[in-house]
Amino acid sequence: MARKRPWASGRDMSQQQHRSAQRRAEKRHRREVERRRARTSARKEDSVRPDRLRRLAGDDLVPSVDEETVVHPYLSHRYRERELLVRGTPWRWRREMPGFWTHAEVAALADDALFAALAERGLVVSRTDVLAHIARMPAGGSAWRMSRIHWLPAVRSRSLPAPDRDFLGLAAVELWRRLRPEDPPLESLLAILADAEDLPDDDRAGQLAGLIRFLAAVRARGGPDDAGEVSGVRLPLGGPYTRMVILAFRLVEKHPQLAADVLAEAEHWAEHTFVDEYGADRLFLGRMLVLVCVELGREDDAERRLRALLAQFPGDPATRRLLAVQLHENPHDDRSRLVEALELWDSTRSAGDEPEDDDFQQVRDEIAESLRLHDAAGESAAAGAPGGAIPSGTSGVA
Secondary structure (H helix, E strand, O other): OOOOOOOOOHHHHHHHHHHHHHHHHHHHHHHHHHHHHHHHHHHHHHHOOOOOOOOOOOHHHOOOHHHOOOOOHHHHHHHHHHHHHHOOOHHHHHHHOOOOOOHHHHHOOOHHHHHHHHHHOOOOOOHHHHHHHHHOOOOOOOHHHHHHHHHHHHHOOOOOOHHHHHHHHHHHHHHHHHHOOOOOOHHHHHHHHHHHHHOOOOOHHHHHHHHHHHHHHHHHOOOOOOOOEEOOEEOOOHHHHHHHHHHHHHHOOOOHHHHHHHHHHHHHOOOOOOOOOOOOOHHHHHHHHHHHHHHOOOHHHHHHHHHHHHHHOOOOHHHHHHHHHHHHHOOOOOHHHHHHHHHHHHOOOOOOOOOOOHHHHHHHHHHHHHHHHHHHHHHHHHHHOHHHOOOOOOOOOO
């Protein structure tokens, strides 16, 4: 076969260039196909992760907060704001979920702009209409629920995307606050809790103060009923109460006044049974409150709380040991307290022939030694007393 000469015709050169360009185009196409496959795979993986609330395409891929069944939708919306705006990347979230509004943005709208925004979403209402809707709700009821009862049915002529449905809820909250400031909606109460949770992690004292204010505000509204409802809405109160007690334990040294406020607030919830699935562990939290009392030097309060816990949970060994230590460290020159401490400590021995650890035996020896010294001091005092009378509160060791 003859070798192609460099001076070949222009037609042959153009065919060769065409084939080269075609091969390059095919390579680019294959690379683009692989990139698209990789993006599609990553998108599918993200869409099944429950902790990712990203808008991939279309409004309904990020559901409305109405689908949240554990906590109130307003708290769910504030959680989204916190995770995806405060701690996330705002511009990316705006791009991936167009139409998303924050509670602060809705609150910044003037009345006319707020009503106009509702009209754009197919809901035409006036101030008179909103006041009539509020009047049909329980006093201090949920504005979000009001929007679902009285507003959503009026815009069913067209399907509202999830961000617009959530906007209706936020708008209802804001209009109720403005039009009935003397009887604010339930969401004004929930905003106290959400504001506390919005604080940065390094502001634990601010978070604790907010939790105290929230639980106090719940009590100011009459507190939850037997079903755990406030103004007809079920609220998860066990979680905030648990966080309040744990934060008090962690901050008692740096913020003793806040810890004292927690003790005062906890007194009002002593008999309350938390019914939500985050229900407080009363025994565990009760022992933490005892330790807060000890750190604050409230020894009598600590003992009172321990005895109350022991009456509720008589078989709990940890509570019995705590009470034994409390009695041993605060005997008040009363032999009966040391005897009770020793009995409580011995009652927590392991069952069977299993040996106790060194710490158990060391504490027991210390209590027994304190009792022996107390009796020795009593005998010495009795020997020096006229007539050999033994002072009250002392007795010889049997």
